[in-house]
Amino acid sequence: MKKIYTLSAVLAAFALQAQFTVTIQTPADFKDQDAILYTLNGSKDIIVTKEQGKNSAWTFKYPSSYMGMMKVYFPGSNNTVSFISENKNVNIKLDIQNNKVKDVAYLDEANNLMSKQQEGSQKKELILPALAQIKEYYKDNTDFGKALKIEIDRLSGTSSSIDAAQHPFITYYNTNYSKFVSPSQDATKKVDQExxxxxxxxxxxxxxxxxxxxxxxxxxxxxxxxxxxxxxxDKLLDRLKVETPRGQTVLSELIDIFDVYEMDEYKSKYLSLAKNLKCTINDRLASTLKSNANIEMGAAFPNYKFQSPVNTTAKSLYDIKADKKVIVFWSSTCSHCESELPKLLEKYNELKSKNIQVVGFSLDVDKNSYTKKIAAFPWVNDSELRGWNSSYTDMYNIHATPTYFILDANNKIINKPDHVGDVLEYFKVK
Structure with missing residues (x-):
């Protein structure tokens, strides 16, 4: 019994040691109360917990070890603050202006170092090429030429050395970003598939x-x-093995990549592979399967409870009764939407006369921009004003705007048009 007690004490002590906190401080006039902490899995944000502010500060307790990207999202003002964790306490202070984040001060060592490294990398990528061009017009023996050379040498130099033992995540990120994501232009240093x-x-x-x-x-x-x-x-998945968590996460990411780049043949092939797996499915792949199942032809389009609907008294999507519905996901900042939605507007009365209703879900962030735009749209409009943080992006597997769906009277998906012209052609109103 004594051994069990001792072991329990050791495990409890380890759990306390692994735990860290994330603290966000803001000025007193910041109006948000709720904040949500996220971790990352591949390219998917994972909700950890939600907290309310106390004395203009939010403190999140993370109960286990975690090294990687994190973010805190304030849904009331649509502010997002990104940072890293190296399994140590994170401390961030925000400068707020008009309820928007103006500046971020990283007070803990890891995030302060990562921030400086990122700033240096951006300057190197954006400024160095321009300085190199300017230098062509100034001799090294002139004062300006000497200053240019000093700055070019500084930006061209390697980043200050980082203790990998003290900062394992920063080391991991920087090393593999430079090797695989932003590799050298030197052909002899480029990495191959193997x-x-x-x-x-x-x-x-x-x-x-x-x-x-x-x-x-x-x-x-x-x-x-x-x-x-x-x-x-196939070569990659064969090596990783899709029965493993790593293999399934990579498969999920590949399916999403094919979706984003409209590589429909490959998306269909590897989505079928994922559906036919007989092993236990990890959360990452399960979410991809679910969001794709929600929008399959013939599937019942999941219901959605409206947040602030315009041009309707309906409480949810299913409450809208029509022979057909055209669902469009759009944004006032989307150039394709700017050119396509006026064409839908031209034919709206004709569609309405056939008992076809249009429902627009906006991925806007700015309320004024959204409000001005929908003033011209007589159809049902709704928005969470959370941009790509909106709940329906995952629910309906939205990767781009505009995205269209056509539903029948029972809310089943009967068509997935690529463009507004396809919508009008389907209803013979073009």
Whole structure:
């Protein structure tokens, strides 16, 4: 009994040691109360917990070890603050202006260091090429030429050395970003597919939490060429094995990549592979399967409870009764929406006369921009004003705007048009 008690005490002590806190401080005039903490799995944000502010501060307790990207989202003002965790306390102070984040001060060592590194990298990528061009017009023996050379040498230099033992995540991120995502232009240093496969196979769990997985997979696909996509993907999945958590997360990311880039043939092929797996499915792949199942042809389009609907007294999507419904996901900042929605507007009365209702779900963030735009749209409009943080992006597997669905009277999906012209053609009102 004594041994069990001692072991329990050791485990409890370890749990307390692994726990860390995330503290966000704001000025007293910041109006938000709720804040949500997220971790990362591949390219998907995972909700950890929700907290209310006390004395203009939010403190989140994380109960286990975690190294990787995190973010805190304030839904009331649609502010997002991104940062990293190295399994140590995180402390951030926000400068707020008109209830929007104006500046972020990272007070803990890891995030302060990561912030400076990111700032240096951006300057190197954006400023260095311009300085190199300017230098062509100034001799090194002039004062300006000397100053240019000093700045070019400074920006060209390698980043200050980081103690990998003290900052394992920063080291992991910087090393693999420069190797796989932003590689050298020197052809002799470029990585090949085998190197990428080995990395994806052997990397520790920081691969999933680093935000590097998707860009590395895109680099991998590009390295194989457009004519060898299937061979490249099959080779990768064969090595990783889709029965493993890593293999399933990579499969999920690939399905989403094919969706984003409208590579429908490959999306269909590997979505079918995922559906037919007989093993236990991890959460990442399960979410991809569910969001795709929600929008399959013939599937019942999931109901949605309206937040602030306009041009209707209906409480939810299903409350709207019509022979057909055109669902459009759009945004006032989307250039394609700007050109397509006026064409839908031209034919709206004709559609309405056929008992066809249009329902627009906006991925806007700015309330004024959204309100001005919908003033011209007589159909049902609704928005959470959370942009890509909106709940319906995952529910309906939305990767781009505008995205259209046509539903029958029973809310089953009967068509998924690519463009507004396809919508009008379907109803013969073009």
């Amino acid at each position: 190197e990428i496969i080995n990395f994806l196979d052997k990397s520790n769990d920081m691969l999933e939490t680093s935000s590097l997985l998707r860009p590395i997979l895109v680099s991998y696909l590009n390295s194989g060429g457009n004519t060898n996509v299937t061979a490249s993907v």
